[in-house]
Amino acid sequence: xxxxxxxxxxxxxxxxxxxxxxxxxxxxxxxxxxxxxxxxxxxxxxxxxxxxxxxxxxxxxxxxxxxxxxxxxxxxxxxxxxxxxxxxxxxxxxxxxxxxxxxxxxxxxxxxxxxxxxxxxxxxxxxxxxxxxxxxxxxxxxxxxxxxxxxxxxxxxxxxxxxxxxxxxxxxxxxxxxxxxxxxxxxxxxxxxxxxxxxxxxxxxxxxxxxxxxxxxxxxxxxxxxxxxxxxxxxxxxxxxxxxxxxxxxxxxxxxxxxxxxxxxxxxxxxxxxxxxxxxxxxxxxxxxxxxxxxxxxxxxxxxxxxxxxxxxxxxxxxxxxxxxxxxxxxxxxxxxxxxxxxxxxxxxxxxxxxxxxxxxxxxxxxxxxxxxxxxxxxxxxxxxxxxxxxxxxxxxxxxxx
Amino acid sequence: xxxxxxxxxxxxxxxxxxxxxxxxxxxxxxxxxxxxxxxxxxxxxxxxxxxxxxxxxxxxxxxxxxxxxxxxxxxxxxxxxxxxxxxxxxxxxxxxxxxxxxxxxxxxxxxxxxxxxxxxxxxxxxxxxxxxxxxxxxxxxxxxxxxxxxxxxxxxxxxxxxxxxxxxxxxxxxxxxxxxxxxxxxxxxxxxxxxxxxxxxxxxxxxxxxxxxxxxxxxxxxxxxxxxxxxxxxxxxxxxxxxxxxxxxxxxxxxxxxxxxxxxxxxxxxxxxxxxxxxxxxxxxxxxxxxxxxxxxxxxxxxxxxxxxxxxxxxxxxxxxxxxxxxxxxxxxxxxxxxxxxxxxxxxxxxxxxxxxxxxxxxxxxxxxxxxxxxxxxxxxxxxxxxxxxxxxxxxxxxxxxxxxxxxxxxxxxxxxxxxxxxxxxxxxxxxxxxxxxxxxxxxxxxxxxxxxxxxxxxxxx
Numbered sequence: 001x002x003x004x005x006x007x008x009x010x011x012x013x014x015x016x017x018x019x020x021x022x023x024x025x026x027x028x029x030x031x032x033x034x035x036x037x038x039x040x041x042x043x044x045x046x047x048x049x050x051x052x053x054x055x056x057x058x059x060x061x062x063x064x065x066x067x068x069x070x071x072x073x074x075x076x077x078x079x080x081x082x083x084x085x086x087x088x089x090x091x092x093x094x095x096x097x098x099x100x101x102x103x104x105x106x107x108x109x110x111x112x113x114x115x116x117x118x119x120x121x122x123x124x125x126x127x128x129x130x131x132x133x134x135x136x137x138x139x140x141x142x143x144x145x146x147x148x149x150x151x152x153x154x155x156x157x158x159x160x161x162x163x164x165x166x167x168x169x170x171x172x173x174x175x176x177x178x179x180x181x182x183x184x185x186x187x188x189x190x191x192x193x194x195x196x197x198x199x200x201x202x203x204x205x206x207x208x209x210x211x212x213x214x215x216x217x218x219x220x221x222x223x224x225x226x227x228x229x230x231x232x233x234x235x236x237x238x239x240x241x242x243x244x245x246x247x248x249x250x251x252x253x254x255x256x257x258x259x260x261x262x263x264x265x266x267x268x269x270x271x272x273x274x275x276x277x278x279x280x281x282x283x284x285x286x287x288x289x290x291x292x293x294x295x296x297x298x299x300x301x302x303x304x305x306x307x308x309x310x311x312x313x314x315x316x317x318x319x320x321x322x323x324x325x326x327x328x329x330x331x332x333x334x335x336x337x338x339x340x341x342x343x344x345x346x347x348x349x350x351x352x353x354x355x356x357x358x359x360x361x362x363x364x365x366x367x368x369x370x371x372x373x374x375x376x377x378x379x380x381x382x383x384x385x386x387x388x389x390x391x392x393x394x395x396x397x398x399x400x401x402x
Numbered sequence: 403x404x405x406x407x408x409x410x411x412x413x414x415x416x417x418x419x420x421x422x423x424x425x426x427x428x429x430x431x432x433x434x435x436x437x438x439x440x441x442x443x444x445x446x447x448x449x450x451x452x453x454x455x456x457x458x459x460x461x462x463x464x465x466x467x468x469x470x471x472x473x474x475x476x477x478x479x480x481x482x483x484x485x486x487x488x489x490x491x492x493x494x495x496x497x498x499x500x501x502x503x504x505x506x507x508x509x510x511x512x513x514x515x516x517x518x519x520x521x522x523x524x525x526x527x528x529x530x531x532x533x534x535x536x537x538x539x540x541x542x543x544x545x546x547x548x549x550x551x552x553x554x555x556x557x558x559x560x561x562x563x564x565x566x567x568x569x570x571x572x573x574x575x576x577x578x579x580x581x582x583x584x585x586x587x588x589x590x591x592x593x594x595x596x597x598x599x600x601x602x603x604x605x606x607x608x609x610x611x612x613x614x615x616x617x618x619x620x621x622x623x624x625x626x627x628x629x630x631x632x633x634x635x636x637x638x639x640x641x642x643x644x645x646x647x648x649x650x651x652x653x654x655x656x657x658x659x660x661x662x663x664x665x666x667x668x669x670x671x672x673x674x675x676x677x678x679x680x681x682x683x684x685x686x687x688x689x690x691x692x693x694x695x696x697x698x699x700x701x702x703x704x705x706x707x708x709x710x711x712x713x714x715x716x717x718x719x720x721x722x723x724x725x726x727x728x729x730x731x732x733x734x735x736x737x738x739x740x741x742x743x744x745x746x747x748x749x750x751x752x753x754x755x756x757x758x759x760x761x762x763x764x765x766x767x768x769x770x771x772x773x774x775x776x777x778x779x780x781x782x783x784x785x786x787x788x789x790x791x792x793x794x795x796x797x798x799x800x801x802x803x804x805x806x807x808x809x810x811x812x813x814x815x816x817x818x819x820x821x822x823x824x825x826x827x828x829x830x831x832x833x834x835x836x837x838x839x840x841x842x843x844x845x846x847x848x849x850x851x852x853x854x855x856x857x858x859x860x861x862x863x864x
């Protein structure tokens with residue numbers, strides 16, 4: 001337990017200056033960065049291209065040496081070979097040997113962890129299944145598409161069941177299915193207690209999976225904090241129901257006027273996201289076994305992942321079992337089951353009852369169910385972000401995406 | 403060593419699958435398998451075998467040296483294509499990576515070297531089955547090429563006493579009168595050298611006795627030892643053919659005796675086969691050179707040529723001490739030592755430079771190591787005065803500094819001996835292993851590890 005008191009990553013005044021051929025300082029890629037990542041966190045490193053995200057990761061891995069400042073990884077210097085046993089790393093591009101096939105690639109990296117033949121073989125099988133490349137295992141990496149290579153890149157990062165996973169632009173080059181799968185994997189691994197450092201300039205990726213973020217620009221940290229607190233709009237409340245008739249909506253509006261003296265800001269029918277529609281079509285095609293030379297349907301999280309985590313073993317085991325049994329990683333499950341439709345009047349009655357019961361209480365939205373939001377159970381750090389800056393960096397771009 | 407071997411395996415797989423090694427194997431195979439049909443030598447079978455051995459081993463060595471240099475692309479491309487980022491995020495020490503790359507390159511080289519050696523041995527034996535041109539050809543092939551012979555040097559008599567006597571006599575006669583700074587030791591050494599030079603010169607009508615010891619061979623008539631000699635001749639006849647005779651055997655030690663009249667071209671190396679029963683039971687051998695024309699009875703004149711045997715290897719006695727196969731293995735071991743060193747240099751260069759620069763640097767060191775003897779000799783003939791002399795001396799100092807680190811490949815090259823049927827001694831091989839591999843290769847690898855340890859593998863220069 002003692003080692004969990006030590007931050008997984010701690011940087012103090014970390015600075016990296018790149019020099020030219022004559023050793024003259026040219027670019028400060030990272031400047032005076034103070035970062036701390038606690039065990040079990042899913043931490044996002046956000047920033048536009050050239051903001052110093054990848055450089056920070058390379059400094060953490062000992063691939064670059066800091067110009068100034070200090071880094072510790074599990075309390076040890078990043079060049080300590082023993083520390084690397086606890087780390088998995090997916091680089092910004094899948095830098096793999098083109099002449100090896102997928103199985104040989106994973107076998108090679110498994111050997112570097114001195115895994116026994118049987119263990120290595122089993123892990124390779126499970127990881128290939130997890131990333132949906134079990135049928136392409138004999139093809140050379142050089143023949144893979146970028147997305148397929150990315151999947152093998154992720155598999156090699158998991159071959160040692162790492163306690164700390166560093167993912168540099170993990171969804172780069174992936175189609176929406178792959179992106180969703182990777183995000184699901186990150187969520188599940190986070191649930192298992194893995195510490196994850198995710199670097200991306202794709203804001204939706206980070207928002208979907210991270211607990212805390214640090215926003216870099218020009219090599220300097222501009223903001224850091226809990227992502228939900230950074231993004232929540234505390235002065236608004238959103239209720240989602242099945243379709244209501246205009247009369248019912250009018251009654252709700254009157255009710256709100258009477259109880260809260262507030263009006264409804266907008267009423268609209270929700271639309272499916274394009275991602276959901278796309279995933280539905282692909283999932284149907286996979287169910288119909290339409291031929292493709294690409295990746296197969298991805299499998300479950302391998303059983304071996306999480307076995308190296310020394311704390312909360314029982315919890316992790318149960319989470320793993322749950323992940324393996326109920327929610328395979330892959331194309332997102334489309335919920336087709338229908339509940340009994342309720343009439344508009346029934347809904348209104350329930351709302352009225354709820355309004356009466358909660359009368360006089362603070363009208364805060366109910367906290368999400370723990371099972372749906374496992375990250376809520378983790379400790380949060382004080383928000384230090386400038387709200388306006390966050391809006392500038394995140395909100396505006398997200399609106400564009402929407 | 404698990405990680406080192408994993409990197410070595412990967413390096414071998416890369417070299418094979420990227421077809422670098424396959425290309426070189428094909429070229430070596432074409433050369434080794436094709437040379438027997440092209441090798442003719444002096445139209446004798448023994449000459450063809452000698453030519454094949456010389457060219458096939460030299461070509462294989464050169465091609466494997468090139469392969470060694472090209473194989474280092476494996477390390478360079480890891481850095482250039484950034485696979486090193488993934489590798490170094492694993493529990494792999496930098497020295498393990500460098501050592502693994504070196505072992506991978508060396509292992510592939512050694513496999514090709516061993517297979518090539520086997521093919522060269524087989525093709526040599528196949529070539530030796532060609533019908534010999536004559537008896538001399540058959541004898542030469544069997545006893546002078548496809549064997550491993552030890553060379554015994556003759557003993558030069560000690561002329562110190564005679565030189566001292568001459569010095570004392572000249573001193574009494576007042577020869578040195580008026581010489582203020584006479585150094586007696588230097589003068590005695592000069593007189594001794596003069597007497598030895600006179601001894602090495604055989605005037606017309608004179609004879610000279612050469613004695614060899616430790617001739618440890620089977621003393622029987624069907625076993626042959628070979629007297630090999632090279633002379634300088636003054637006042638040679640118009641046809642440039644020198645007539646004289648050799649007497650072998652020692653009547654005082656009750657050996658068989660043989661007389662061999664000779665007509666030899668001047669200033670060339672000549673070999674005389676002698677039955678081994680002329681060797682005495684105490685492993686000594688006596689050869690007497692007589693500068694008298696043995697063909698005078700046939701009406702030829704006695705020419706007034708003087709024959710000089712300069713140098714300690716002017717007359718050698720060669721006798722078999724081992725087999726050709728074992729000799730070939732020892733020579734290939736020396737080739738292996740050179741390749742081990744070259745691979746370490748290539749790895750060192752790749753830890754510092756990009757692939758083209760690393761190639762160029764390694765080729766330069768290879769050339770300097772191979773041409774060390776030649777460069778040293780060439781500089782001796784350069785003027786050492788004036789501006790050119792200054793440049794010559796500067797270049798000599800530079801070469802001394804360079805050769806403090808770079809070995810002399812000529813000293814670990816047994817090919818001339820192998821082709822001449824001479825023994826490539828185990829002691830020589832062990833010295834090559836000790837000096838070239840255990841010391842110099844280890845130093846180069848340590849430097850490579852040190853440089854790679856300090857290097858930022860994801861270095862960005864802006």
